[in-house]
Amino acid sequence: MNFSETHPIYTDRVYTDRDTANYPSHVAIIMDGNGRWAKQRLLNRIKGHEKGAETVRTIVECCREIGISILTLYAFSTENWQRPKVEVAALMTLLANFLKSEQKKLLDNNIRLNAIGQIERLPENVRNALHNSMVLTEENNGMLLNLALSYGARAEIVGMVKDIAIKVREGIIDPDSITDEVISDSLYTKGMPDPDLLIRTSGEMRISNFLLWQIAYTEIYVTDTLWPDFSKDEFMQILKNYQHRKRRFGKV
Ligand code: FPP
Numbered sequence: 001m002n003f004s005e006t007h008p009i010y011t012d013r014v015y016t017d018r019d020t021a022n023y024p025s026h027v028a029i030i031m032d033g034n035g036r037w038a039k040q041r042l043l044n045r046i047k048g049h050e051k052g053a054e055t056v057r058t059i060v061e062c063c064r065e066i067g068i069s070i071l072t073l074y075a076f077s078t079e080n081w082q083r084p085k086v087e088v089a090a091l092m093t094l095l096a097n098f099l100k101s102e103q104k105k106l107l108d109n110n111i112r113l114n115a116i117g118q119i120e121r122l123p124e125n126v127r128n129a130l131h132n133s134m135v136l137t138e139e140n141n142g143m144l145l146n147l148a149l150s151y152g153a154r155a156e157i158v159g160m161v162k163d164i165a166i167k168v169r170e171g172i173i174d175p176d177s178i179t180d181e182v183i184s185d186s187l188y189t190k191g192m193p194d195p196d197l198l199i200r201t202s203g204e205m206r207i208s209n210f211l212l213w214q215i216a217y218t219e220i221y222v223t224d225t226l227w228p229d230f231s232k233d234e235f236m237q238i239l240k241n242y243q244h245r246k247r248r249f250g251k252v
Contacts, residue, residue, distance in 0.1 A: 022243045024196035026070040027063065028218070030210055031056070033202025033226030040226075046090040051228035053098055060102075060145055062232045064109050066239075070144045070192060074210050078118065078152030092123050095149070099129035106133060110142030116188035117151030144192070151188075153212035160186040160213075189214055197242050199235075201227040217249050 031052060038048030056073065063071045076091060083091075099113075106113055113133045122130070130149075163186045167173045173182065184190065194214045200206075203224040207215070221238050223230070 019243070020067065023066070023239060024068065024219075024242055026072065026193050026195045026197075027068050028072040028074070028195035028198045028211060028215070029059070030074045030198070030200040030208060031227040031230075032200060032204060032208075034228055036202060037226040037228040045087060048228055049087075049091055049094055053094055055227055055230050056098070057102070058232055059230070059235060060111070061105075061109075062235055064111055064143045066236075068143060070146060070195075072116070072146040072148060072189075072195060072211070074148045074151065074208075076117070076149045076151070077209060078150055078155055079209065081121070081150070092126050096123075096126045096129045099126070099133050103133050103136065106137050106140070106145070110140045112137045112140040112142075112144050114144055114146045115149050116146055116156075117149045118155060119149060121150045146189075146192075148210070152209045154209055156187055157213060183213065187213060194218060196247075197221065197238075199223065199238060201225055201230050217247070219245050219247065 034048035034052040035045045036048070037051060038045045041047075056075075060071060075095065080091070081088060105111075113130075115130050115134065119127060119130065126149075130147075160183060164173065164178060164182065168175055189211070194216070195211065195218045198211075198215055198218045198220050200220070200222045203222060205222060211218075219242055221241065223234065223238070225231075225234060
């Protein structure tokens with residue numbers, strides 16, 4: 001079953017005093033700057049990730065509160081495996097702890113957890129914690145929290161091409177019938193609308209192998225704020241900025 005069938009767009013806005021017209025349905029975030037945040041304070045990089053995890057809690061809570069339907073967070077890329085072993089291990093521990101500590105909150109707030117990426121590469125304790133939360137929250141439809149873990153868009157696209165090539169070889173689909181939709185349906189984000197807004201923290205003007213297919217018409221906002229310093233207030237300001245954008249999708 002298609003994701004959009006099981007997860008109708010959430011419309012029960014909590015804040016009635018706020019202008020929620022043209023709010024994005026799907027927000028994606030490249031959470032960058034944890035290391036620099038720690039360095040500025042002469043702390044170990046891992047402290048930056050720990051503070052970053054607190055920001056994750058704040059922004060998830062905020063998105064749920066204001067009625068964002070899908071929040072996709074770039075938590076660990078395929079390239080991040082090349083970081084020092086201790087940093088990778090600390091990030092995995094942080095993730096496993098986060099998944100365990102947030103489980104009740106996800107349930108209480110009707111949030112469904114999903115993961116996109118090469119999940120099989122994650123350590124067993126993270127996979128188990130993920131699996132538990134995903135199964136437990138499967139029926140929730142207030143918001144989808146999509147964690148991009150061991151995620152890389154090129155790997156996702158390679159997987160999609162292989163899938164479709166096999167179907168063509170087996171005669172399941174005709175090459176002439178390959179459309180945008182067929183491609184979207186072979187990606188991790190199958191059934192989800194594309195992100196409306198992509199936010200990147202810490203000022204770098206790049207996409208870093210994130211959702212390459214899905215962001216074709218996504219509005220982009222880059223802030224200099226480092227992820228651990230990113231706040232609900234700034235997030236709300238960015239939404240306000242988004243509300244005033246004219247999205248033309250290539251038309252006039
Ligand atoms: C980028 O900062 C951030 C990451 C590679 C990991 C993101 C992880 C978190 C925000 C915390 C854990 C996540 C969850 C979902 C609990 P960086 O280290 O590249 O920063 P730098 O560019 O300043 O070095």
